[in-house]
Amino acid sequence: MISDAIETTQCQRKDPVDLFHSGHFVKICAPMVRYSKLAFRTLVRKYNCDLCYTPMIIAADFVRSVKARDSEFTTSKGDRPLIVQFAANEAQVLSDAARIVCPFADGIDLNCGCPQRIHDDLKRTVDLCRKAEATGVSWITVHGRNVEERHQPVHYDAIKIIKQNMSIPIVANGDVKTLKDAENIHHMTGTDGVMVARGLLANPAMFAGYEETPLKCIQDWVDIALEHGTPFTCFHHHLMYMMERITSKQEKRVFNVLSSTSAVLDYLNDHYGV
Numbered sequence: 543m544i545s546d547a548i549e550t551t552q553c554q555r556k557d558p559v560d561l562f563h564s565g566h567f568v569k570i571c572a573p574m575v576r577y578s579k580l581a582f583r584t585l586v587r588k589y590n591c592d593l594c595y596t597p598m599i600i601a602a603d604f605v606r607s608v609k610a611r612d613s614e615f616t617t618s619k620g621d622r623p624l625i626v627q628f629a630a631n632e633a634q635v636l637s638d639a640a641r642i643v644c645p646f647a648d649g650i651d652l653n654c655g656c657p658q659r660i661h662d663d664l665k666r667t668v669d670l671c672r673k674a675e676a677t678g679v680s681w682i683t684v685h686g687r688n689v690e691e692r693h694q695p696v697h698y699d700a701i702k703i704i705k706q707n708m709s710i711p712i713v714a715n716g717d718v719k720t721l722k723d724a725e726n727i728h729h730m731t732g733t734d735g736v737m738v739a740r741g742l743l744a745n746p747a748m749f750a751g752y753e754e755t756p757l758k759c760i761q762d763w764v765d766i767a768l769e770h771g772t773p774f775t776c777f778h779h780h781l782m783y784m785m786e787r788i789t790s791k792q793e794k795r796v797f798n799v800l801s802s803t804s805a806v807l808d809y810l811n812d813h814y815g816v
C-alpha cells in the first residue's frame with residue numbers, strides 16, 4: 543500500500559537510466575497484469591533481474607480512488623529500481639497519477655503497446671519513436687510484432703532498425719525464454735536491454751542463467767509469497783507457470799486443481815522436498 547510504503551521507500555530513488563550506461567544489456571521484467579506484482583518482482587530481483595515494471599494500472603482509477611491505489615500498487619524498500627506502468631488517454635490524468643506515485647518509483651511507463659506495436663510501414667514506427675524521443679522520454683521498449691501478429695516470429699530486424707534510428711536507449715521485447723536468447727537478441731539488434739514476460743513466468747531464475755526453474759527458486763517463491771500474504775490464486779498460478787516445464791501431464795492434472803495453500807505446500811513437500 544502506498545500509505546505503508548511512504549517511510550520505507552521515499553528516499554531510495556535510483557535513476558534507472560544509469561543502468562543503460564553500465565556497459566551491460568539491462569535485464570527487465572515486463573509489465574504483466576495480475577503477475578508482475580511486488581512478490582514476483584522480489585523473486586525475479588533475487589535472480590539477476592535489473593529492473594521491474596508493475597502491472598498496467600488504469601491512471602484514471604488510480605487518481606480517483608484511494609482504494610484502487612492501495613489494491614493496485616504495493617511496494618517495499620527493496621523493490622527498486624521500479625517503473626510504474628499506466629494506461630491513460632488524457633495527459634492531465636497521466637500527469638496526476640505520476641505525481642502521486644513518483645515518491646515510490648523510479649520511472650513512469652505509458653502503455654502504448656496494446657494493440658499497436660510495430661507498424662507494417664516501419665517508417666511510421668520510427669517516426670512515432672522519434673516523436674516520443676523529442677518529448678523527452680528516457681527509453682522506449684519495442685515489441686517486435688504488428689497488430690495482426692500473435693504467434694508469428696518476432697521481427698528483430700525491425701527492432702534493430704528502430705535502434706539504429708534513435709539516440710535514447712531501446713529495449714527489445716518478445717519471445718525471450720533464456721539468458722542465451724536475451725544475449726543473442728542483444729547482439730542481433732544492438733538494443734540496450736531486453737524485456738521478458740512469459741519467459742520469466744515460466745522460469746523466474748532465467749536471467750541468472752538457469753535453463754529451467756530450479757527447486758531453490760520454487761522454495762524462494764513459496765517463502766516470498768507467504769511472507770507477502772499473496773492470495774491463493776496468484777500463489778498457485780505462479781507455481782503452475784514455474785513448474786510447467788518440469789512436471790509431467792499426470793502431475794499437472796493433480797497439482798493444477800489443488801485448492802488451498804496447505805494442499806500446495808503438502809504437494810511440494812511430498813514431491814520435491816520443498
Ligand SMILES: Cc1cc2nc3c(=O)[nH]c(=O)nc-3n(C[C@H](O)[C@H](O)[C@H](O)COP(=O)(O)O)c2cc1C
Pocket residue numbers: 572573574575576577596597598627653655685715716717718737738739740741
Ligand atoms: C500475463 C501477461 C500480462 C501482461 N500484462 C501486460 C501489461 O500489464 N502491460 C503491458 O504493456 N504488457 C503486458 N503484457 C505483454 C508483455 O509485457 C509482453 O510485451 C508480451 O508478453 C511479449 O513478451 P514475451 O514474449 O516476453 O512474453 C502481458 C503479458 C502477459 C503474458
